[in-house]
Amino acid sequence: MDNAVFTQLNLDDDCDPGHLIPLLQSIQFHEGYISEQAVRQIAHLLKISENHIYGVASFYSQFRFQKPGKHHLKVCLGTACHVQGGAQLAQEVEKQLHLRSGETTPDGAIDYEEVACLGCCAQAAVVEIDGAIYAKMTTDRLIKKLNELRSQQAVLSEAENAPLSAPASA
Numbered sequence: 001m002d003n004a005v006f007t008q009l010n011l012d013d014d015c016d017p018g019h020l021i022p023l024l025q026s027i028q029f030h031e032g033y034i035s036e037q038a039v040r041q042i043a044h045l046l047k048i049s050e051n052h053i054y055g056v057a058s059f060y061s062q063f064r065f066q067k068p069g070k071h072h073l074k075v076c077l078g079t080a081c082h083v084q085g086g087a088q089l090a091q092e093v094e095k096q097l098h099l100r101s102g103e104t105t106p107d108g109a110i111d112y113e114e115v116a117c118l119g120c121c122a123q124a125a126v127v128e129i130d131g132a133i134y135a136k137m138t139t140d141r142l143i144k145k146l147n148e149l150r151s152q153q154a155v156l157s158e159a160e161n162a163p164l165s166a167p168a169s170a
């Protein structure tokens, strides 16, 4: 993590350990996750162990330890969604993408989070992809959406790796 975030947070040298949660929240907000480097810097600043920081941060689901992906996938496991098959959707994500909540695919394309409620329980089971809500989700529809995401990502990756101009013809 860049020192600029710490500077922006306006911390002084005698910052006390009571600042840990607000500090983690600010880093999560600015960076999108809590990196190993950030943990080291916090440990140094607050004079506490890295293990203590991981222990505290992992208690709260709001903190991520992996860099977010380009696409954001959330599966709701709240009561209404659970009753309508939310757990099966979560299992399908694990099967298709090999992801557990809080993880990102190795290529950085998709991050995944299991949440307690997305605020539209009457539409259960609910999945959110890149901020859009998908109501009454089934495993078949989810597989289709994941395939769409993967093919979009493949096109983007191809475009990113394409040469800027065509090679000159002979």
Ligand code: FES
Binding pocket: 076, 077, 078, 079, 080, 081, 082, 116, 117, 118, 119, 120, 121, 122, 124, 126
């Ligand atoms: S429980 Fe899933 S949207 Fe509320």
